[in-house]
Amino acid sequence: MALIDLKKKEIYCKIVYYGPGRSGKTTNLLYIYNALPDKFKGKLLTIETKGERTLFFDLLPLSLGKIKDLDIRLQLYTVPGQALYKPARKIVLKGADGVVFVADSLRIRREKNKESLADLREHLLEWQMDIHEIPLVFQYNKRDLEKMGIPILSIEELQEDLNKDLKAPYFEAVAPKGIGVFETLKTISKMSVRYIAQKYLK
Amino acid sequence: MGVLILTPEKVARLEKLLHDYLIAIGVNLALLIDEAGNILVSVGQNEEVDVTSLAALAAANFGATNQIAKLLGEDDFSILYHKGKKDNIHLSKIGEDVILVTVFTDEVPLGLVRLKASQVAKEIQAL
Ligand SMILES: Nc1nc2c(ncn2[C@@H]2O[C@H](COP(=O)(O)OP(=O)(O)OP(=O)(O)O)[C@@H](O)[C@H]2O)c(=O)[nH]1
Ligand SMILES: [Mg+2]
Numbered sequence: 122m123a124l125i126d127l128k129k130k131e132i133y134c135k136i137v138y139y140g141p142g143r144s145g146k147t148t149n150l151l152y153i154y155n156a157l158p159d160k161f162k163g164k165l166l167t168i169e170t171k172g173e174r175t176l177f178f179d180l181l182p183l184s185l186g187k188i189k190d191l192d193i194r195l196q197l198y199t200v201p202g203q204a205l206y207k208p209a210r211k212i213v214l215k216g217a218d219g220v221v222f223v224a225d226s227l228r229i230r231r232e233k234n235k236e237s238l239a240d241l242r243e244h245l246l247e248w249q250m251d252i253h254e255i256p257l258v259f260q261y262n263k264r265d266l267e268k269m270g271i272p273i274l275s276i277e278e279l280q281e282d283l284n285k286d287l288k289a290p291y292f293e294a295v296a297p298k299g300i301g302v303f304e305t306l307k308t309i310s311k312m313s314v315r316y317i318a319q320k321y322l323k
Numbered sequence: 324m325g326v327l328i329l330t331p332e333k334v335a336r337l338e339k340l341l342h343d344y345l346i347a348i349g350v351n352l353a354l355l356i357d358e359a360g361n362i363l364v365s366v367g368q369n370e371e372v373d374v375t376s377l378a379a380l381a382a383a384n385f386g387a388t389n390q391i392a393k394l395l396g397e398d399d400f401s402i403l404y405h406k407g408k409k410d411n412i413h414l415s416k417i418g419e420d421v422i423l424v425t426v427f428t429d430e431v432p433l434g435l436v437r438l439k440a441s442q443v444a445k446e447i448q449a450l
Contacts, residue, residue: 124361128331133361166376177387180360180379196360196379212386216359321326 123218123317125191132191134313135198135216139241140223141233142174142202145262148296149223150181150197153306156299161185175201178213188314195310202237211244219256219313220245221305222289223296224279226263228272231282238283252287256312259284259291260305265298327357334364336450341366344443345425348435351410352426355417355447358382363421372426381414381424404433413437417444 124133138146147167154165163182170176183195198217200210214220222241224234242252259279267273274282276293284291290308294301341353341364352367354374360382365374389399403414413425413436423440 123326124329124357124359124363125326126329126334126363128329128334135359135361163375164373166379177383178379180376182375208390209387212383212390215386216357216361317326321328 123216123321125317125321130191131194132188132314132317133194133196134218134310134317135196136219136221136309136313137214137217138197138199138221138223139210139214139237140200140202141225141230141237142204144202144223144225144230144234144237145260145294145296146199146202146223147173147175147179148262149221149260149294149302149305150179150199152296152299152302153183153197154181156303157183174203175199176206177201177209185310188318193310193314197306204236207240210240211247214241214244215248217250217255218317219258219309221258221260221309222283223260223262223294224283226261226273226279227266228274231274231278234279235282256309256316257287257289258305258309258312259289260294260296260301261291262294262296262301264293264300265295327361327363329363333450337364337447338366340443340446344439344446345436348439349431350425350427350436350439352424354378354381354424356382356422356424358386358420358422367426377424381412381422385414385416385422402437413440415440415444418448421447423447 138149140146161184166180168177179199181197186193198213200213245252261279292301292305296302345353346367354365355363356378360379362378388403392399401416405412410426415423417423425436427436
């Protein structure tokens, strides 16, 4: 649920990074956190296990840009990708205004990507949201692995598997190096804010 | 997907209610948050507390506890309370989508917080 505070002149927008375990969701937030100067960002909150896997969620609050005379406040969340944490994913997704699906380009993760997208579809429906309606961007991450001789999926294959009927924007990425990270963020935040504004700020 | 629009008048009314019912009895911090973890209003002293994180965690805590309730066959738990050495936190649901968070020390009796929280909830729902 988006929030528009006309007293503080702020619009709050919740963006959730979704995808299978180890696809690079937390890495996206870490890169953004490290790249931005303090005035644009709040505290990075992480709830993780000892092995650095997300246990519940990460949260990074950002303050970027304006629409009309409202300051845009983005709340970036990640879900825990491991199959086990399905209930936590449902909770984090509640009230999302936009979703980034971070897919793993590793060929051996092909089925995991598809399962995770099906899981997203299902949870959105549980919150009465339609995957075709909510702003959505795909990020095909770990494109660097090809150079290391590790078999990865081609963009055509990823598009065919995940984005064939959704036809959402997509970006290739190498999250630890920041490649594709801000492109993804810019696109999803524009789409989400515009989506909220169209409906509620006439 | 819904959007909540807070007008300055509404914010002022909510702040006054939280003041009159909760800050008046000695509660240090009172927040209204939605279930996405957004802060609707916050009153009281909060320089030391990172309220953004607090709101996100409180909403997640509530969400997790509701899932536990379902596993146990309960509808949901509408009140959560955590006791610390110094600070206590009380979370209660207002209607479908809003959670009232209060932080207070042992000097304020829990029973009084409960009572005032349920009274203010009725007033807020009436708005
Ligand atoms: N080579 C390479 N490694 C990456 C890339 N993106 C992430 N990684 C690595 O993959 C591992 C997992 O990344 P995380 O960001 O923790 O994955 P996650 O999606 O948050 O995983 P969960 O929290 O379990 O859902 C880390 O060791 C990252 O450094 C990439 O583009 N290329
Ligand atoms: Mg993670």
